[in-house]
Amino acid sequence: MMRKQNKKNLFFPVFFPALKIMAKSTTDITYTQLAKVFDHAILKPDQTTKDVEQGCQLALEYDAKSVCVKPCDVKQAAEILKGSSVLVGTVISFPHGNSPTSAKVAEALQAVQDGAIELDVVINIGHLKSGLYDTCQKELETIIKACKAKQPNVIFKIIFENAYLTKEEIVKACKIAEAAGAEFVKTxxxxxxxxxxxxxxxxxxxxxxxxxxVKASGGIKTLDQVLTFLEKGATRCGSSSTGQILEEFKKRNNA
Incomplete structure (x- = not known):
């Protein structure tokens, strides 16, 4: 189903105030501003501890905003990135969101204890599509409240998995995530x-x-994709191609 496109241009001053990005549009963005858009993804099932180390070093080299690692790798990433400006993020009930609430809470609390400061939580997709909106919201509220009681600065990004959702369900998921207290919605x-x-x-x-x-994630491989996502209103992009994209920016801008 074709989704109606909003024609209004969405530039940085509206959606980046907390990040202090002053660019008037993506044509004015600096390398540092662009680098701090990236959550460098290290999430493939077959990635090893060596891959995690290399991914964290890449995030340090390119000055990314964060790494997003598997829950089992949070401790390792936190140790590597300790004292740096690169944040440690992880995923909860990934990739399907099917775990019971108690398991999601336990996984999230463990991640915070291990050093994660950003948690990307998959909404219960089946419950959302079943119209169990109160159930979805209460679950997210429970997870967020439990973690913020331990670490008030933890950031929550709620993953919808839009490939499975209708336009109306995406809108509803946005309302649920905001009402639950999340800081981000994620595609x-x-x-x-x-x-x-x-x-x-x-x-x-x-x-x-x-x-x-708003965080864009999934299939982001090129600089032009990232710049367009930012113009459309995203403030963060998740990608495993962080290095290639930032090298493309440097080459294009002689940085």
Whole structure:
């Protein structure tokens, strides 16, 4: 189903105030500003501890905003990145969101204890599609409340997996995530049949308040994709191609 496109241009001053990005559009963005858009993904099932180490070193080299690692790798990433500006993130109930609430809470609390400061939590997709909106919201509230009681600064990004959702369900998921207390809404895990789309970012941006940020994830491989996602209203991009994209930016801008 084709989603109606919002024609309004969405530039940095509206959605990046907390990040102090002053660019008037993506044509003005600096390397540092762009690098701090990236959550460098290290999430493939077959990635080893050596891959985690290399991924963290890459994030340090390119000055990414964060790494997003598997829950079992949080301790390792936290040790490598200790004292740096690169944050440690992980995923909860990934990639399908099917775990019971108690398991999600336990996994999230363990991640915080191990050193994660950003948690990307998969919404219960089946419950969302069943119309169990109160159940979805209460679950997210429970996870968020439990973690913020231990670490008030933890950031929550709620993953919808838009490939499985209708336009109306995406809007509803945005409302649920915001009401539950999340800081971000996020398009995808990167493990479904499709990832982030420009139309989805516009829709999600229009469906949450200005203080809620939007993360694009899934299939992001090029600089032009990233710049377009930012113009559509995203403030963060998850990608395993961080180094290649930032090298593309440097080459294009003689940085």
């Amino acid at each position: 995808s895990t990167g493990f479904a049949s499709s990832g982030a789309t420009y139309e989805d970012i516009e829709l999600m941006r229009a469906s949450v308040s200005d203080h809620i940020q």
